[in-house]
Amino acid sequence: MSLLDSCCTCATLLSDVKIPYDPQSEKPLLHNRQLECCSRYICATCQYKNPRFQNYCPFCQISSGPSTLPKEGLRLPPSYARTAHPINPSRAESPPPSYDDSITPRRVPEQSTEPPADTDDTVHFVGSEDSLQGLSLAYTVPIPVLRRHNNLYSDQLLQARKWILIPRSHYNGPPLSTPPDPEEEEKKTKLRRWMVATKCADYSVAQLYLKGSDYNLDVAVDAFKADEEWEKNHPLEGNGKGRERPKSRFGRGGSISGQLW
Structure with a gap:
């Protein structure tokens, strides 16, 4: 030792x-x-x-002492070799699958932004107030049929879709929704990207900066960061209830977000 x-x-x-x-x-x-x-x-x-x-x-x-374990230790696990069936020797047991074979899990294909052009079903564009129960009553289609036709395994997954297909076997009429405006969708995308880039989740502030830059995302982000830097270099003056914010190049309040106070 x-x-x-x-x-x-x-x-x-x-x-x-x-x-x-x-x-x-x-x-x-x-x-x-x-x-x-x-x-x-x-x-x-x-x-x-x-x-x-x-x-x-x-x-x-x-x-090394009295024990239920065998003297040579526990037995090794059974091998993967093909063995005869205990009852019917002519029937051999199939070996288990190899660990080296990669098993590809079943994946549901992601929904594209645009609906398929060659479909015979009715395309319904999902709105913020839509639900499976409401669509089932509006199109007279059972809820299980809507779920199975659109691979919806939960009712909450409907809000993550931009459109769903109404099966032609249950509904032959026109769609009860209007397609989204591409310009408005682009503005919403820029608004979300602005929030991520600036780490500011205030919807009204995001709209002010984007509108002020004519929805130029880079200009809106740079303007917000410049205002934040200016407020950092010009902290609040005074103590208590009588304190006032210093005037800036934007007037009272510092940045555009400060003008909302």
């Missing part, structure tokens, strides 16, 4: 192990034990806390 040997269960150096002593005789109760099967060490403290370690190896799973 060297000074660098350690316990295989608690990783404590054997030189630092506190050996338990009998309080009456002051003799050590246990000593550090070297395993015969793998030459590892188990410290006296681990043996005192868990008496099973006094005659058992947790790595080789071999017991």
Whole structure:
């Protein structure tokens, strides 16, 4: 046993192990034990806390004392070799699949922005107030049919769609919705991107900056960051209720967001 040997269960150096002593005789109760099967060490403290370690190896799973385990340890797991059926020898069991074969999970295809042009179904553009129950009543289509036809596994997934298909087998009339305005959709996209770039979730502030820059996203983001830098260099003056914001190049309030106060 060297000074660098350690316990295989608690990783404590054997030189630092506190050996338990009998309080009456002051003799050590246990000593550090070297395993015969793998030459590892188990410290006296681990043996005192868990008496099973006094005659058992947790790595080789071999017991040197009375135990239900076999002398040679636990059996190895069954092999993947083809074996005969216990009842019908002519019927051989098929081996399990290999771990190397990659299993491709089933994925639902993502919905495209534009609806398919070659479909015979009615395309309904989803609005903020639409629900499966409402669409089922409006188009006289059962809710399970709408879910199955559009791969909707939950009613809440409808709000994540821009459009859904009404099956022609249940409805042959015109759509009860109007397609979204491309210009308005582009403005909404720029508004969300502005919020992400500036980390400002105020919808009214985002609209002010985008309208002031004629919906030029880069100009609107730079203007907001410039105003934030100006407010950082010109902090509030005064204390208490009578404090006032310093005047800036925008007038009272600093940036455009400050003018909303």
